[in-house]
Amino acid sequence: MTKIHVYFMPGMAASSSIFERIHLPTDIFEVHLLEWVLPKINESLKEYAKRMAKNIKHQNVILVGVSFGGILVQEMKPFVNSQKVIIISSVKSNAELSRSMKIAKTTKAYKLIPTKLFENIELLAKFTFGSTILKQKIKLYEKFLSVRDKVYLDWAIEQIINWDRAIIDNEIIHIHGDADEVFPIIQIKNCIQVKGGTHIMILTKYKWLNENLPKIMLGKR
Secondary structure, three states: OOOEEEEEEOOOOOOHHHHOOOOOOOOOEEEEEOOOOOOOOOOOHHHHHHHHHHHOOOOOEEEEEEOHHHHHHHHHHHHOOEEEEEEEOOOOOHHHOOHHHHHHHHHOHHHHOOHHHHHOHHHHHHHHHOOOOOHHHHHHHHHHOOOOOHHHHHHHHHHHHOOOOOOOOOOOEEEEEOOOOOOOHHHOOOOEEEOOOOOOHHHHOHHHHHHHHHHHHOOOO
16 A cells, blocks of 8 residues: 655744654554755745745645644645645634734734744743743753744744735645634634644644544545
């Protein structure tokens, strides 16, 4: 049997180690982990997505993206031969962004975010994962949030706030926690809801994901 190749893209500032608790049946799936690379000067999200798509070495793949990685895999979709695109703790259009993000776009307030301060891992973790982070887990966040380059962070925040996708691609499969602080469920349309899932449910709801992702990928759920 030919295995299904699954490519995972982590969220903003995160390394692929964020998927270490996700285990798919190895007789059916072959997992590939993608990593963030630094954007080029004035590189648009679409240009970045086209560049990242060159890392997809197989046909008929499944793309899985978390948070900003979910936005990116949607932008990669036109450049990749994919059978499914699954997003987790993310958004399908700019209408699903939080109210505060929409205000930040209008006021350009996102340009005032002092990303240099994100060298402090606790501040970066709160900004990336939401205020539910636990202080005793800072060492853990230090491991997962390895992309702390200021150029990348400035670029990533701008791409999220100014994402120009207005029309939802109905082929996208969306898994979302009902307790997500970063992208509140009230703004989200047509998703598979995970009870108690926060923005970091890739870490905290891995048992649910390990049980259900294979079924979702195989169209059995």
